[in-house]
Amino acid sequence: xxxxxxxxxxxxxxxxxxxPIVKTAKEMKQMAPGELIEVLATDPGSxxxxxxxxxxxxxxxxxxxxxxxxxxxxxxxx
Amino acid sequence: xxxxxTKTPSVSIEAAMQPTxxxxxxxxxxxxxxxxxxxIWPTLILATTSAAMGQDTTVFxxxxxxxxxxxxxxxxxxxxxxxxxxxxxxxxxxxxxxxSKMNFAGAGxxxxxxxxxxxxxxxxxxxxxxxxEMGVKLIPCQMTMDMMGLKREDLIDxxxxxAGATTALLAAQGASTLFI
Numbered sequence: 001x002x003x004x005x006x007x008x009x010x011x012x013x014x015x016x017x018x019x020p021i022v023k024t025a026k027e028m029k030q031m032a033p034g035e036l037i038e039v040l041a042t043d044p045g046s047x048x049x050x051x052x053x054x055x056x057x058x059x060x061x062x063x064x065x066x067x068x069x070x071x072x073x074x075x076x077x078x
Numbered sequence: 079x080x081x082x083x084t085k086t087p088s089v090s091i092e093a094a095m096q097p098t099x100x101x102x103x104x105x106x107x108x109x110x111x112x113x114x115x116x117x118i119w120p121t122l123i124l125a126t127t128s129a130a131m132g133q134d135t136t137v138f139x140x141x142x143x144x145x146x147x148x149x150x151x152x153x154x155x156x157x158x159x160x161x162x163x164x165x166x167x168x169x170x171x172x173x174x175x176x177x178s179k180m181n182f183a184g185a186g187x188x189x190x191x192x193x194x195x196x197x198x199x200x201x202x203x204x205x206x207x208x209x210x211e212m213g214v215k216l217i218p219c220q221m222t223m224d225m226m227g228l229k230r231e232d233l234i235d236x237x238x239x240x241a242g243a244t245t246a247l248l249a250a251q252g253a254s255t256l257f258i
Contacts, residue, residue: 014198015198015200016197016198016199016200017123017127017199018123018126018127018130018200019198019200021127021130021131022126022127022129022130022208022212024130025129025130025131025132025212026130026211026212053130053131056104056131056132056133057131057132
């Protein structure tokens, strides 16, 4: 069964393109398959970019939400 | 601390029906010909992002594009007076790049760096370090190095061995290519 709890968190609030994606990719390299990561970002461009990155890499974007100017993404390591 | 999530299927039916074997691994090769700040910046943004997408990524630095790879502290390069003049007129180093427009004797780049800082945009030197960390292959053009008198020790660490057009074009086979 795949894990359903977030075990890693990455805060890239304040950072702009391409840092949120690059840092997420770096962090996810160290994760085990199936592991979940929660990313918090403030760059509005990260909304389309995380979706594109998920498509390109095959790491599913399983949750996405917005709270004011903060964007939250939950990704599963492929 | 951990958050419990509502369980969602990680693969949709449509996705499961897609062919799983890609025809070819996506690759990106950028020919960095221009050494200007406003060209090197997007070059490094694209290169680091491409690497983050798991793409095999190469940047081939040629002609003016070589000067950003010169160590910041190296001031004069070359053996002949022409090569030396070239380095005096066109200072190398990732922290000393000029804008292709609105340079205003260095005021333009200073303002651009200040804008970038206030908007939390990573600087070219940060992006260059990140590119190396992400495994982007940075290849200096051997012919330009010879012509312009740039020695390997004038350039920063972490580069691939200097190479020629054949190496660059071999890397470019089947890759998306950009000439910036």
